[in-house]
Amino acid sequence: MTEVWFVLGYLGSGKTTFVKDFLARHPGRNAVLVNDFGAEDVDGALLKHAAVKVESIFDGSVFCSCRSEKFAEAMIALSEEGYERVIVETSGLSNPFQMRKILAFINGRVREPYRMRGAVCIVDARNAEKVLYALNAVKMQIAAADVILVNKTDLADKASLVRLEGAVRALNADAPLYFTTGARLEDENFAVKERTLPAQIEDITVQKAKAEFQEILSAEELCALGEKLSAFCHRIKGIVRRENGYTVFEFADGKPHWEETDKEGNFLILLAAGKFSLRERAGQVLKESGVAYTLC
Amino acid sequence: MGKQLLFDILEHKKAARPAWVPFAGIHAGKLTGATAIQVLKDEDKLYDALMEVNKLYRPDGQPVLFDLQVEAEILGCELQWSEDTPPTVKTHPYDEARLIPCRCKMPTKESGRLPMILRTMERLKASVGETTALYGLVCGPFTLASHLRGTEIFMDMFDEPEYVSDLIAYCADFIIAEAKLYVEAGMDVIAVVDPLVSQISSDHFEEFLTAPYTKIFEEIRKMGVYSSFFVCGDATRNIECMCKTNPDSISVDENIRIADIRPITEKYNVAVGGNIPLTTVMLHGSQQDNMKYVVELIDSVKDSNHNFIVSPGCDMPYDVPVENTIGAAQAVLEYEKVKELVKNYEATDYSKFDIVIPDYAHLKKPLIEVFTLDSSSCAACTYMMGMANAAKEKYGDKIDVVEYKFTVKENIARVMKMGIKQLPSMLINGELKYSSIIPGLDELSKEIEAKL
Numbered sequence: 001m002t003e004v005w006f007v008l009g010y011l012g013s014g015k016t017t018f019v020k021d022f023l024a025r026h027p028g029r030n031a032v033l034v035n036d037f038g039a040e041d042v043d044g045a046l047l048k049h050a051a052v053k054v055e056s057i058f059d060g061s062v063f064c065s066c067r068s069e070k071f072a073e074a075m076i077a078l079s080e081e082g083y084e085r086v087i088v089e090t091s092g093l094s095n096p097f098q099m100r101k102i103l104a105f106i107n108g109r110v111r112e113p114y115r116m117r118g119a120v121c122i123v124d125a126r127n128a129e130k131v132l133y134a135l136n137a138v139k140m141q142i143a144a145a146d147v148i149l150v151n152k153t154d155l156a157d158k159a160s161l162v163r164l165e166g167a168v169r170a171l172n173a174d175a176p177l178y179f180t181t182g183a184r185l186e187d188e189n190f191a192v193k194e195r196t197l198p199a200q201i202e203d204i205t206v207q208k209a210k211a212e213f214q215e216i217l218s219a220e221e222l223c224a225l226g227e228k229l230s231a232f233c234h235r236i237k238g239i240v241r242r243e244n245g246y247t248v249f250e251f252a253d254g255k256p257h258w259e260e261t262d263k264e265g266n267f268l269i270l271l272a273a274g275k276f277s278l279r280e281r282a283g284q285v286l287k288e289s290g291v292a293y294t295l296c
Numbered sequence: 297m298g299k300q301l302l303f304d305i306l307e308h309k310k311a312a313r314p315a316w317v318p319f320a321g322i323h324a325g326k327l328t329g330a331t332a333i334q335v336l337k338d339e340d341k342l343y344d345a346l347m348e349v350n351k352l353y354r355p356d357g358q359p360v361l362f363d364l365q366v367e368a369e370i371l372g373c374e375l376q377w378s379e380d381t382p383p384t385v386k387t388h389p390y391d392e393a394r395l396i397p398c399r400c401k402m403p404t405k406e407s408g409r410l411p412m413i414l415r416t417m418e419r420l421k422a423s424v425g426e427t428t429a430l431y432g433l434v435c436g437p438f439t440l441a442s443h444l445r446g447t448e449i450f451m452d453m454f455d456e457p458e459y460v461s462d463l464i465a466y467c468a469d470f471i472i473a474e475a476k477l478y479v480e481a482g483m484d485v486i487a488v489v490d491p492l493v494s495q496i497s498s499d500h501f502e503e504f505l506t507a508p509y510t511k512i513f514e515e516i517r518k519m520g521v522y523s524s525f526f527v528c529g530d531a532t533r534n535i536e537c538m539c540k541t542n543p544d545s546i547s548v549d550e551n552i553r554i555a556d557i558r559p560i561t562e563k564y565n566v567a568v569g570g571n572i573p574l575t576t577v578m579l580h581g582s583q584q585d586n587m588k589y590v591v592e593l594i595d596s597v598k599d600s601n602h603n604f605i606v607s608p609g610c611d612m613p614y615d616v617p618v619e620n621t622i623g624a625a626q627a628v629l630e631y632e633k634v635k636e637l638v639k640n641y642e643a644t645d646y647s648k649f650d651i652v653i654p655d656y657a658h659l660k661k662p663l664i665e666v667f668t669l670d671s672s673s674c675a676a677c678t679y680m681m682g683m684a685n686a687a688k689e690k691y692g693d694k695i696d697v698v699e700y701k702f703t704v705k706e707n708i709a710r711v712m713k714m715g716i717k718q719l720p721s722m723l724i725n726g727e728l729k730y731s732s733i734i735p736g737l738d739e740l741s742k743e744i745e746a747k748l
Contacts, residue, residue: 011447068575069613070381092447093495095529098551105576127451134450135495136530208503234454271457 002078003085004114006099008141009122010131011092014151014183018122019089021184028084033074035091053083068102075103079110086114093137096144097197118192121145121175122183125156128164142171143197147190153179207278212267214292216241219256221291225268226251228285233272239265299429299484302356306485306522306544308565308603314594315605316628317431317569318621320349321362322382323612327352331379332614336363339412343419350424352618352732353625354675357429357485360417362611364435364489367470368443370408371397380614388446394459396466397444403474410474414481421482429485431524432478436490437467437508453500460504468508472515479519486516487524487547491610493538494529494551501537509541524569528610532557539564549609550574555596562603569605572624578608578616583623583718584641590627591635618732619718622669622676630673633703637669640705649709656726662695662747664688665723667716669702679734680720686737687744695744 005022009015023030031053071088078086090099096119107113121141124131128150131138142148148168153161161179168177176190217225217240229236230251237250239261248259249268272278279295286293302315322332324345334341342361349358365375365383375383390397405414420430435443441463442449452460475486488509493501509525516523525543527534530551538546539560545567548554554570561568572578577589594600606628612621627634654663666684668677681699688697700707702719711719722730724743729735735743 069579069615072575072580095551102575105580109580130451130454134453134500136497137495235457269458 001112001115002083003117004075004103005085005087005117006096006119006144007087007089007122008094008096008119008145009090009092010124010127010135010138010141012127013092013122013124014149015089015122017151018120018149018183018185019087021182022087026085029082031078031081031083031086033071033078033086033088035071035089035094053078053081068098071099072102072106075106075114076110079106079112079114085117090141093135094141095137096141097195100144116192118146118188118190119144120147120149120185122149122151123164123168125150125153125161125164125179129160129167132167139171140197142168144195145172145175146192146195147185148172148175148177149183149185150177150179151183152181154181207272209270209272209278209282210267210296211238211270211282211286212294212296213240214266214294216243216266217291221289222249223251223256225285225289225291226256227254228289229268229270229282230254232276232281233270233278235271236268238268239263240268241266298356298427299425302429302605303484303522305567305603305605308567310602312601313631314597314600314628315356315569316354316625317357317359317605317607318349318353318355318625319359319362319608319611320346320353320621321359321611322380322614323616323621324349326614326616327618332381333377333379336361336382337409337412339416339419342412342416346416346420347423350428351679352676353621354629355428355625357431357605359431359433359487360420360483361413362433362489364433364439364491365443366409366413367403367435367440367467367474370403370410371401371440371444371470373443382611385443388444388448390444390463391446391448394445394452394456396462402470403477405477410477414477417478417481417483425482425484429522430483431485431487432475432481432483433487433489433526434471434474434478436488436493436526437464437471437512438496438505439490439492440467440470442492453496453504457503464504464508468512472512475512475516476519479521483521485522485524485544486519487526488512488543489526491528493527493534494531496534498533498537501534506537506541509538509543513541513543526610536560536564539566545569545603545605547571547605547607550576551609553596554593554604555598558598565603567603567605569607571609572607574609574613574616578620578624579613581620583617583619584638586620586623587627587634588638588642590624591631591638594628594631595635617718618676619720622674622719622732626669626674630670633670633673637703637708641708644705644708646705646709646712649706651706651710651713653713654726659725661693662744663725664695664697664744665726666697666699666720667702667707667711667723668699668720671699671701671720674720676732676734677720680722680730683734683737683740684722687740690737690741691744691748694748 007015226236239246240249246261246264248261250257270282283295301311304311305315325335327348328345330341330345335345363382368385369375372389373385374387376386377383513523522544524545525538526547528549532552535557547569548571550571550573577585597604664684666681671677671681684697718731725747
């Protein structure tokens with residue numbers, strides 16, 4: 001019976017690295033279905049293993065989650081070819097629940113049904129917070145996973161890894177979770193379950209606030225504000241008045257960034273995600289700083 | 297019926313039945329032997345394919361071109377073409393820098409593939425526009441923005457939301473300009489197709505898409521035509537936001553249960569369309585599966601003659617068997633008859649029927665047997681039966697012609713006993729010659745003469 005592995009994860013998370021490593025450690029008759037337009041060209045590397053068959057499917061549009069005919073077609077064809085394993089490297093925007101439904105449908109149609117061996121979701125520690133913030137597909141991929149690899153941990157700070165673990169666990173409470181640097185799955189002894197998306201995944205609440213200043217703030221005052229606000233804001237950016245004109249000011253990565261502009265203004269836009277009152281917290285910081293402001 | 301019935305649905309009036317809009321984009325090519333590339337680039341091949349769709353599937357409304365890459369191509373994206381799927385965007389011109397395209401790139405009648413598309417629209421309007429509503433499809437502003445910027449756009453939503461808003465605003469203006477050209481070419485409905493909407497939260501929808509979409513639908517209304525908002529994937533949580541932007545209808549795929557979102561769409565008095573599954577039912581199911589699915593879909597929607605359009609979940613796969621769409625069409629157009637048929641099909645023990653199969657080896661003259669859903673109501677069946685009758689007229693007593701309608705229980709038993717999988721089908725002396733595809737009289741005559 002051919003086993004199927006789903007490799008889930010957003011673009012650049014390390015899916016191809018995982019597949020290469022996996023194949024190197026699992027010689028035999030393997031086939032790989034790649035459904036990631038624009039992904040690194042895996043063919044050359046993988047075809048060194050003579051038994052590996054690599055097939056690319058684009059399904060018409062990488063963004064269109066409803067087009068699954070090529071996936072179904074390829075899986076039906078591969079079922080006849082006697083592979084030990086089929087590894088499906090999915091599109092970064094795939095809906096894995098839909099893929100499982102299609103697999104169940106295929107199993108009802110082919111002579112040799114597939115055995116689902118597991119869905120491995122690879123999460124890029126560097127940008128996971130951003131993609132979780134933006135994309136439902138990434139939430140679904142984590143929720144559908146039988147095992148989760150938080151990858152590239154060497155490129156992320158400890159605090160963000162802690163936050164990420166919390167976010168992952170809110171979506172999938174029981175799949176084994178490993179922190180890795182090379183997308184390697186060391187322990188393949190995990191349970192494969194029928195999984196569903198939690199009925200109520202709350203959207204990460206996006207809050208926006210605009211702080212307008214009456215007077216010119218010094219660079220020191222702006223930096224001090226930026227530092228305090230960055231504890232709960234993921235974006236602090238605006239146009240501020242200077243003695244000799246106007247400048248774009250942004251506080252990011254723990255430091256100020258200045259850029260010339262021909263636009264006028266004296267404000268900061270604050271963005272935050274989370275369940276708290278941004279205006280209340282930002283108001284407190286601004287009040288403590290002693291600057292004259294209005295917050296809207 | 298037809299076009300007016302769809303208009304009634306889009307005006308939220310009670311109609312005689314749900315409307316029927318098959319999204320035969322690249323699949324249209326299958327009906328005439330054209331590839332996806334040919335129907336998306338060649339005016340004559342596209343026109344011929346669309347005429348065949350109109351003839352066989354009897355749509356109340358039909359799209360002219362289902363390709364979400366037309367706009368991206370005009371704005372500088374390179375496309376990767378395929379023989380049996382729509383093209384994909386290969387390069388994103390703004391993936392390296394957060395730029396907004398020049399206003400000078402706004403579409404004109406000469407941009408990209410628009411000359412071919414506009415001419416086809418005008419020709420189709422002249423041919424079937426009296427009876428069929430025509431859909432002009434445009435790529436939604438969020439998906440178009442992602443074509444231009446690539447997947448970086450999702451990072452921008454976090455890092456540079458103002459840029460995302462500006463880019464989407466540009467894309468919205470672009471498609472409004474494109475929609476004006478389509479309306480001038482005779483389109484009755486402008487469908488804005490934005491698969492990526494299902495990827496974002498309702499908060500993000502409100503932040504980035506509420507304003508541009510409200511503007512788009514307002515502008516379409518000012519053009520004097522109807523609007524539709526297509527989405528793919530599980531966009532359940534965004535349905536309310538979508539309705540609030542005030543389109544005349546929305547269209548969803550199999551990831552959403554229409555019965556679940558119906559209370560929301562009814563609250564905002566927006567028609568809803570969908571959602572025959574593309575792969576499991578249309579592509580790999582049987583004709584009976586398609587009829588059954590559509591009957592059950594209609595049954596699942598409360599007050600289905602109001603604000604409801606039956607359609608595939610999205611652009612149909614190229615290779616959907618023709619008879620499957622014919623079955624789906626029949627289930628919408630002749631709901632009561634097909635419901636009874638499906639019930640009979642499932643509940644009756646057909647092995648009890650005493651069906652006598654002709655002794656094909658010893659026939660005195662050629663026997664043409666036409667197995668139809670019902671030649672009085674199914675267009676493809678009408679055409680196939682019409683061709684058999686034309687042959688009868690030509691050859692008179694030299695041949696025998698018989699029709700077996702699937703609405704009669706004995707005929708269902710006969711279809712089963714003879715192992716016929718698709719309707720309509722034509723057999724000559726017991727040999728299956730045509731399934732769903734209608735032969736020309738010359739071709740059929742050759743087959744008959746070989747048996748005389």
